[in-house]
Amino acid sequence: MRRFLFTILAVLLVLSGCQSAGNSGEKSNEKMDVKPPDRDLVEDGLPAFNEKIASLPKTDLEIWLAADYANEKPIQDAVKEFQSVYPNISVKTVGIEWGDMTNKVKLAVSSGAVPDMAHNHSFAFGAQGLAEPVDDLWKEWGEEDLFLPGGIEDVTWKGVKYGVPIDINTLIYLYNKKAFKKNGIKEAPKTFDELIEVSKKLTNKEKGQYGFVTNASGWSFFGQVVAQGTNILKFDGDKVTANLNDPVVVDTMKKYTDLALVHKASPVPPPQERQTDHPVAMFGTGRAASFISGPWDIARIKNEFPDAYKDLGTAVIPAKEKGSVLGGGSLFVPKGSKNKAASFELMKWFISDKYSIRLAKEMGRHPVKEHQYKDEFFNDPLLKPYVETLKYAQPYKLEAYPEANDAWGKALRSVFDGADVEKTLDNAQEVAEKSINYAK
Amino acid sequence: MKVETVPSMNVKRKKKRELHRFKDIAGSYLFIFPALSLLFVFSIVPIIYLIWLSFTDYSLPNPAVFVGLENFSRMLEDKLFMKSIWNTLVYTFGSMVLGLAAALGIAVLLNRKLKGLRFFKVFYFLPTITSEVITAMIFLWVFDNNLGILNYLLKVFGMESPPAWLLQPTTAMLILIFIGAWRGAAYNTPIFLAALQSVPQSYYEAARLDGANAWKQFLHISLPSIMHILVYSMVMSVIGSFQVVAVVDILTNGGPMDSTMVVIKHVWQQSFEFNYVGYGAALSLVLFPFLLFITWLQLKLSSGKE
Numbered sequence: 160m161r162r163f164l165f166t167i168l169a170v171l172l173v174l175s176g177c178q179s180a181g182n183s184g185e186k187s188n189e190k191m192d193v194k195p196p197d198r199d200l201v202e203d204g205l206p207a208f209n210e211k212i213a214s215l216p217k218t219d220l221e222i223w224l225a226a227d228y229a230n231e232k233p234i235q236d237a238v239k240e241f242q243s244v245y246p247n248i249s250v251k252t253v254g255i256e257w258g259d260m261t262n263k264v265k266l267a268v269s270s271g272a273v274p275d276m277a278h279n280h281s282f283a284f285g286a287q288g289l290a291e292p293v294d295d296l297w298k299e300w301g302e303e304d305l306f307l308p309g310g311i312e313d314v315t316w317k318g319v320k321y322g323v324p325i326d327i328n329t330l331i332y333l334y335n336k337k338a339f340k341k342n343g344i345k346e347a348p349k350t351f352d353e354l355i356e357v358s359k360k361l362t363n364k365e366k367g368q369y370g371f372v373t374n375a376s377g378w379s380f381f382g383q384v385v386a387q388g389t390n391i392l393k394f395d396g397d398k399v400t401a402n403l404n405d406p407v408v409v410d411t412m413k414k415y416t417d418l419a420l421v422h423k424a425s426p427v428p429p430p431q432e433r434q435t436d437h438p439v440a441m442f443g444t445g446r447a448a449s450f451i452s453g454p455w456d457i458a459r460i461k462n463e464f465p466d467a468y469k470d471l472g473t474a475v476i477p478a479k480e481k482g483s484v485l486g487g488g489s490l491f492v493p494k495g496s497k498n499k500a501a502s503f504e505l506m507k508w509f510i511s512d513k514y515s516i517r518l519a520k521e522m523g524r525h526p527v528k529e530h531q532y533k534d535e536f537f538n539d540p541l542l543k544p545y546v547e548t549l550k551y552a553q554p555y556k557l558e559a560y561p562e563a564n565d566a567w568g569k570a571l572r573s574v575f576d577g578a579d580v581e582k583t584l585d586n587a588q589e590v591a592e593k594s595i596n597y598a599k
Numbered sequence: 600m601k602v603e604t605v606p607s608m609n610v611k612r613k614k615k616r617e618l619h620r621f622k623d624i625a626g627s628y629l630f631i632f633p634a635l636s637l638l639f640v641f642s643i644v645p646i647i648y649l650i651w652l653s654f655t656d657y658s659l660p661n662p663a664v665f666v667g668l669e670n671f672s673r674m675l676e677d678k679l680f681m682k683s684i685w686n687t688l689v690y691t692f693g694s695m696v697l698g699l700a701a702a703l704g705i706a707v708l709l710n711r712k713l714k715g716l717r718f719f720k721v722f723y724f725l726p727t728i729t730s731e732v733i734t735a736m737i738f739l740w741v742f743d744n745n746l747g748i749l750n751y752l753l754k755v756f757g758m759e760s761p762p763a764w765l766l767q768p769t770t771a772m773l774i775l776i777f778i779g780a781w782r783g784a785a786y787n788t789p790i791f792l793a794a795l796q797s798v799p800q801s802y803y804e805a806a807r808l809d810g811a812n813a814w815k816q817f818l819h820i821s822l823p824s825i826m827h828i829l830v831y832s833m834v835m836s837v838i839g840s841f842q843v844v845a846v847v848d849i850l851t852n853g854g855p856m857d858s859t860m861v862v863i864k865h866v867w868q869q870s871f872e873f874n875y876v877g878y879g880a881a882l883s884l885v886l887f888p889f890l891l892f893i894t895w896l897q898l899k900l901s902s903g904k905e
Contacts, residue, residue: 262871265659287874288660367754426745430765432852440746494660562873576766576855594873 204513229254281322322491347474377568386478482551698783768858
């Protein structure tokens with residue numbers, strides 16, 4: 160009996176081995192006759208039919224998208240339509256938390272079990288050797304001129320492109336029009352000094368109301384630095400140097416933190432890493448009259464605080480120069496994927512005119528191609544300052560150096576906690592220099 | 600007819616016995632083989648790999664480069680690591696003492712069979728089964744200085760500017776200790792209760808006849824009888840406290856001014872956020888003898904008392 164069972168088990172094992180070997184072999188070579196569709200894809204706002212992709216053998220694509228994108232309808236519809244045009248390509252979508260993407264991709268690349276597409280800031284992954292360069296595919300595509308310069312920046316590291324931008328965003332000034340009117344303030348502040356004065360005027364200690372809400376996010380504060388006309392990194396060709404303790408940066412951080420610490424016109428930001436909830440909650444509940452954030456919070460205020468939405472006004476960030484931090488995300492092919500061309504083609508579909516506008520309308524994720532802003536959706540007056548700022552927004556490239564990025568965020572937090580601005584930024588500069596040198 | 604001699608029979612018996620013994624041992628090993636192989640693959644191999652990594656400069660996805668003792672010398676200059684060890688010790692001591700004392704107190708009360716305690720019994724284990732993340736979120740909305748319920752109530756009761764609990768180093772650490780103790784008390788209460796219930800009632804009866812009051816009974820009967828359980832809970836509490844990270848991550852993110860930066864968060868940050876995997880391995884390797892020493896010290900102290 161025992162012998163019989165052993166024999167059965169051995170036979171099953173051998174058979175299962177043969178089965179799996181057969182599957183993989185079959186899939187990688189099986190050709191399909193893919194014909195162009197009857198309709199004009201370009202007329203439908205989609206990329207033109209690509210013969211090269213159609214001629215690929217049966218291919219399985221595994222794509223890792225941010226968790227709040229993966230299951231959204233525009234994304235799923237784009238995947239479905241892509242598969243119907245190219246039945247030789249099958250796509251499996253996996254949702255990964257934005258913050259976990261770096262570790263997951265690192266581990267996948269190291270182990271060799273890579274997905275064919277991932278979603279984050281491509282330049283940061285290119286800088287760390289985790290993404291495939293795709294300059295050849297961009298050249299073949301020939302549509303680079305249609306993109307907003309910031310979108311291209313998000314995928315470029317030292318002159319090499321590592322992905323395709325999927326959406327873009329930047330920061331604007333959001334304020335309560337009713338509170339402004341009540342305090343005799345006719346328009347949104349235009350300079351930082353005006354912001355201080357307006358915020359002080361709008362603060363009512365007795366009622367526990369603040370004129371402004373600061374936050375301790377290094378990414379968001381970088382927007383202030385750009386708006387004041389400088390950057391925390393200097394680029395000279397391929398050479399990158401840290402500029403965290405630049406006098407303009409020191410002055411901007413001092414003024415910004417003083418809003419909470421000296422003028423008491425803003426609460427001190429909470430200590431948590433996630434800084435996005437607190438300002439919206441303060442603004443939405445009427446405890447604060449203004450804050451700086453992205454267009455995604457317009458939708459959030461509309462949904463969560465409809466009363467506050469009625470009095471919502473927006474303006475460009477009050478500062479000397481135009482501009483802010485460039486946000487959004489991009490798609491890239493992790494190092495080692497063998498399906499670069501098919502993956503790149505699908506990226507083109509996600510940002511096609513048809514799906515980009517849907518991403519904006521249904522998900523609040525705004526397009527990366529300039530002409531897509533001509534859609535009537537962007538005539539919304541609340542979005543005007545956002546569209547204006549986009550032209551001058553700069554990407555947060557410090558993210559390519561994780562330790563320097565941490566030092567920058569920590570420096571801002573420490574100043575809010577009472578540390579000296581100059582000393583703190585000098586220390587952060589030291590860490591950033593080390594981190595940049597290590598990366599070399 | 601061939602007659603077997605006594606020595607040849609002895610040899611046969613000996614061989615048979617040896618065969619039985621071998622079968623016994625082989626059978627035992629066969630039974631523990633699955634568990635041992637899992638232990639080997641998921642514990643022993645990673646530990647050996649960790650030791651190797653601690654001597655390398657390893658940044659994913661690049662291959663590891665042997666650097667000798669460089670990571671260990673770097674550790675000596677890492678002020679934040681030293682600070683994180685100190686913070687973890689403070690947290691461990693505070694949450695262990697408070698948590699175990701509270702657990703013991705609750706267990707003694709539950710053991711007294713007072714009226715209404717059955718109702719309470721349902722709830723005391725709740726903090727243990729609540730996830731750490733949810734616990735941290737609950738306390739966040741209690742202690743947040745602007746939107747928290749505690750400061751709202753303090754303002755209602757006339758306090759003009761209530762403290763910013765999570766923004767002051769001392770109060771931030773005290774809150775973390777409180778949460779650790781709260782969870783620890785919930786976990787240890789049933790353990791202490793079971794231990795207390797196993798103490799023979801005759802001891803207490805004899806003590807009562809000798810005129811011992813409740814406090815003396817607790818001090819001279821209950822406490823010595825459950826000492827072995829207390830030591831076990833202390834060791835587990837130290838190990839558990841050294842692993843704290845989720846609550847810190849959500850509530851204070853290691854701040855203000857690194858005053859709540861705990862050692863595992865520092866190791867995680869170095870290994871995965873900054874991609875210094877080799878250095879992270881060295882940091883975690885140092886923790887092992889450290890924990891071993893604390894455990895040994897606790898066992899030594901408790902055996903001395905017994």
